[in-house]
Amino acid sequence: MxxxxxxxxxxxxxxxxxxxxxxxxxxxxxxxxxxxxxxxxxxxxGEDEWTKLVAELKDKELRDIEQEKKLDLDGVE
Known part of the structure; x- marks a missing residue:
């Protein structure tokens, strides 16, 4: 070069x-x-409301993950 x-x-x-x-x-x-x-x-x-919010978000995340797994399994035959 x-x-x-x-x-x-x-x-x-x-x-x-x-x-x-x-x-x-x-x-x-x-x-x-x-x-x-x-x-x-x-x-x-506040701490109490924050704890509730975090728990709710964790629960929602778990539901979303389970829903994704269910959708993945529905496509497999």
Whole structure:
């Protein structure tokens, strides 16, 4: 390969590396924001209501998983 082509490829790799670093920073920022929002919501509704909500969501998730398994088995003959 020519040196000019290698230099061009290195510049592109450096640019992509910077983009990935920026995207990772944004993901971390969003994760922090989500955690803060969740904590604020927990404090707002109180511990008892939060416990009920978590239990309800876990139950719903189990029902959804069972429904998916049932749908998978219906297709098998």
């Amino acid at each position: 020519k040196e000019a082509r290698l230099i061009e490829m290195k510049k592109k790799i450096d640019a992509l590396t910077n983009i990935v670093k920026h995207l990772l920073q944004e993901v971390n920022t969003n994760a922090t924001l989500a955690k803060g929002t969740l904590t604020a919501f927990q404090l707002h509704i």
